[in-house]
Amino acid sequence: MPRVTTLLPATEAATPIRCVDAAGWPAVLAALPPLAAAFAQASGFEAKPGRIALLPGADGRLETVLFGIEDKNKGKGDAFAVGRLPDALPEGTYRLADYPGDPALAALAWRLSGYRFGRYRDRAAPTARLAVPAGVDAAEIDRIADAVAAGRDLVNTPANDLGPAEIEAAARALAGRFGAACTVVEGEALETGFPLIAAVGRASPRAPRLIDITWGDPSAPRVTLVGKGVVFDTGGLDIKPSAAMLLMKKDMAGAAVALAAAEMVMGAGLPVRLRVLVPTVENAVAGDAFRPGDVLKSRHGLTVEIGNTDAEGRLILADALSLADEEAPELVFDFATLTGAARVALGPDLPALFTEDDALAAELAATGLAVNDPVWRMPLWAPYAGLLDSKVADLNNVSGGPFAGAVTAALFLRRFAPAAKAHVHLDLYGWNPSGKPGRPEGGEVQTARLVYALLKARYGAR
Known part of the structure; x- marks a missing residue:
């Protein structure tokens, strides 16, 4: 655009x-x-x-x-x-x-x-x-605004024109602009290394994939961005009602946020070793769709009982986070339109922030206010982890009741990044329901500017 x-x-x-x-x-x-x-x-x-x-x-x-x-x-x-x-x-x-x-x-x-x-x-x-x-700095403002616009374009594009292949194309184009490496694991090849991504995406005729971008000095601090890329979410066999599907083109907003933040980081030449992981799928309905009650083995090795096929985002993020965790990065951020519970708690304008690092949480909250890209910290309340217990697997992908849905989703993801020095989960809406100054109605890459500003403050410009 x-x-x-x-x-x-x-x-x-x-x-x-x-x-x-x-x-x-x-x-x-x-x-x-x-x-x-x-x-x-x-x-x-x-x-x-x-x-x-x-x-x-x-x-x-x-x-x-x-x-x-x-x-x-x-x-x-x-x-x-x-x-x-x-x-x-x-x-x-x-x-x-x-x-x-x-x-x-x-x-x-x-x-x-x-x-x-x-x-x-x-x-x-x-x-x-x-x-x-x-x-x-006009050049800095232009870089940020252009990255936000690129992310908004992705979120606003309907699923008939934006599938996993198109997200891959956008990622490859971005990597090419900045001389970054980009590799992709696609379709059946996912079954051995990324079985949860493969399971969620196999019912769609559009092959799922895991996009992996790396950029920067390998000896620099390692920062990894993981973005949920569900191009459309029917809910799978636990199918959503029609009204709940109307905005499901934006279920890939986490991927758009990760790519927008990466564009800002690479455009500014921040001295980090950046990695961007985007698991991208369509959660469709077909004869080979994964089912409630299925037990799937994750890349991490944990087995997951499927309590609800509409909680698919955390499954694909789990495999991507496991890959990120294998190199024990200094910082891991994951971005996802993950739970309605977070929206009930905080509304559409305020993404939920989860991390165990108190100092980092305070830094993120202050930075968000400073750059007008706010977040609000929610608790990783460890006792709620028991709500994810399964009788047949290591854990269930959902809790057994209606309470603390955003917290239990964050606790689920935390199981897959134990080696990262700091893990931040951002549960966001990815959409402006009505127009406001600087925030037109439609797709929005919430928290991309926040993460860029935090990394720039921590590591400085090259």
């Missing part, structure tokens, strides 16, 4: 956007030229968050934009609030004036708001352009 560049070099010729709150509005009004002040009052402008007024100069041309922001005494407000502006302003070049927030986040919000998914019909992009705020 084409990218829209909306950041331009700083220029005094750009129309200023005056950011005003209720407390500062009287002083701003008094300082405006008489014509502009009269126009602002006549138009009924109030310095409330999100309000916009276009003020003319003496020649009638647009001279100033007023933009209402959160009162400085009431908190930060939405760090992406500036993302309202690109769609609201006429064509032209603008610059932020008197902006009290993080200018890099404001510039990023502007870029992210310009995203359009235009594969199936033309969708005009905003024509308002932003001059780069002072001190902001």
Whole structure:
């Protein structure tokens, strides 16, 4: 998909956007030229968050934009609030004036708001352009925004045009851009090394696969990203009701997050040895579909009783995590649209974070707030592991009751990465149910920017 560049070099010729709150509005009004002040009052402008007024100069041309922001005494407000502006302003070049927030986040919000998914019909992009705020690395903003757009494109593409082969193609293209190695295990070849991935994907005519990308200095700190790539989830033989399938094209959002984060890491040249593992399947229904009650052996060696075929994501992640764990990486992140329980607890905007590392959890939470890509820590409550007990296998893929579904899913995954120095599981929604500044309705690569920012802070740029 084409990218829209909306950041331009700083220029005094750009129309200023005056950011005003209720407390500062009287002083701003008094300082405006008489014509502009009269126009602002006549138009009924109030310095409330999100309000916009276009003020003319003496020649009638647009001279100033007023933009209402959160009162400085009431908190930060939405760090992406500036993302309202690109769609609201006429064509032209603008610059932020008197902006009290993080200018890099404001510039990023502007870029992210310009995203359009235009594969199936033309969708005009905003024509308002932003001059780069002072001190902001425009190249960094563009890299991040382009990686987010690529991930959003994947999530937004319906399953008829995005199967395991297409995710492989996207991964290979990404690896090729940065000189990374990419290997793929596909179809029947999975049965010996990755039996859970093979079992989940065998009912689809589109062969499952395990994508493995490696990049960077082998002697650098090892960081592995694992992304759930279920291109469509019917639920398998435990089939979902039709209403629950409507958004199942996004069940591969974890894969999109992993690839987007990897694009940011490689684009910035972070000094890490990066590995990206994407198990990708279609959970379909056919005569050879795996069944409730089946017992499957995992790559790790643990046997898993299938309590529900609709809990397939944790199965394919288990084999991928086992592969990651074999080299005992310093950090392992897995990303997945895994449980409805996490959404019930935290809603669509706040991914659930699970890790045993208290310091890392605090670092992730603080970084998420700093870059406006938030997460909320949930407990890996060890006593709940007993809910996954099986009478015939080492463990069941689901608990026997309705409680703590997100916790038991995280505990299941933790069994498959015992050697990693730190394992982080991120249970995310991967979708914006409604449009917000910087977050258009549709696919979203939640936590990709967070993980990139944390790795950049930990290891620095090359």
